[in-house]
Amino acid sequence: MVHIKKVDIFGFKSFGFTNSTVNFEPGLVSISGPNGSGKSNILDAIIFALGENRPKIMRVDKLRSLIHDIEGARRGPKMARVSLQFDNSDRKIPVDSNSVVITREMDEHGENTYYLNQKQTNRNQILDLLEVANASLNQLNAVQQGTVTRISEFTAEEKRTVIEDLIGLSYFDEKKSESIKQLEDADRRLEVALARMDEIKKRIDELEVERNLKLRYELINREAWTIACDFSIKQNEGDSD
Numbered sequence: 361m362v363h364i365k366k367v368d369i370f371g372f373k374s375f376g377f378t379n380s381t382v383n384f385e386p387g388l389v390s391i392s393g394p395n396g397s398g399k400s401n402i403l404d405a406i407i408f409a410l411g412e413n414r415p416k417i418m419r420v421d422k423l424r425s426l427i428h429d430i431e432g433a434r435r436g437p438k439m440a441r442v443s444l445q446f447d448n449s450d451r452k453i454p455v456d457s458n459s460v461v462i463t464r465e466m467d468e469h470g471e472n473t474y475y476l477n478q479k480q481t482n483r484n485q486i487l488d489l490l491e492v493a494n495a496s497l498n499q500l501n502a503v504q505q506g507t508v509t510r511i512s513e514f515t516a517e518e519k520r521t522v523i524e525d526l527i528g529l530s531y532f533d534e535k536k537s538e539s540i541k542q543l544e545d546a547d548r549r550l551e552v553a554l555a556r557m558d559e560i561k562k563r564i565d566e567l568e569v570e571r572n573l574k575l576r577y578e579l580i581n582r583e584a585w586t587i588a589c590d591f592s593i594k595q596n597e598g599d600s601d
């Protein structure tokens with residue numbers, strides 16, 4: 361199963377402009393510390409790197425507020441950067457390496473850049489990879505304060521959806537409905553094409569009739585002309601006799 365091995369945080373919320381590393385062992389990991397020391401900010405940093413764009417989810421008013429704003433006197437550009445190192449020994453993330461590093465950087469203008477194993481990529485590619493690995497934002501991979509109570513109040517149907525989400529069934533359900541929609545679209549297009557072919561065939565038949573009539577007309581015209589010529593030659597011969 362895909363799991364995070366390491367989180368590197370730079371300039372994100374309470375984490376200043378020096379790199380901080382949090383290592384995770386498989387299994388249950390607990391982080392303790394005084395109130396306001398930045399425990400929840402680690403989870404915010406993780407979902408930021410996973411591509412979260414809703415400020416409220418990361419407990420800020422706007423995305424730019426995620427950039428650390430205390431070390432104000434620091435020289436150089438202000439930016440937030442979070443890297444997540446995933447264990448990918450079972451290749452659940454469709455990338456052929458034992459560990460996969462996803463990095464998101466945001467500059468002070470709110471511009472974002474994503475990297476996959478240090479190579480620049482785009483957000484959609486990251487989201488697709490994570491979805492295949494069942495590690496995306498949509499699943500209950502990051503359960504924040506308050507969400508736990510909501511889970512306990514889920515209806516049976518909601519619970520089923522969550523479980524399907526967790527085991528990755530919904531991904532295939534979505535792909536299935538997408539494919540069914542594509543098939544329906546293709547069927548519709550085929551119907552339109554067949555209808556057009558019918559029209560064209562009808563037009564070809566009409567043109568064929570017109571062509572035959574024209575050929576007949578030309579033939580008759582030619583024959584009439586020959587007869588008229590013969591007739592006038594014969595008359596001339598008669599006159600000269």
Ligand SMILES: Nc1ncnc2c1ncn2[C@@H]1O[C@H](COP(=O)(O)OP(=O)(O)OP(=O)(O)O)[C@@H](O)[C@H]1O
Pocket residue numbers: 372373374375393394395396397398399400401402425426427428429430
């Ligand atoms: N942009 C920022 N720059 C600097 N510090 C920030 C920024 N955004 C948030 N913080 C700081 O993060 C701290 C809150 O961190 P966090 O919510 O992670 O604490 P916590 O350890 O989860 O606390 P609790 O135990 O109360 O849940 C606050 O002190 C706040 O000032």
Ligand SMILES: [Mg+2]
Pocket residue numbers: 399400401
């Ligand atoms: Mg907290």
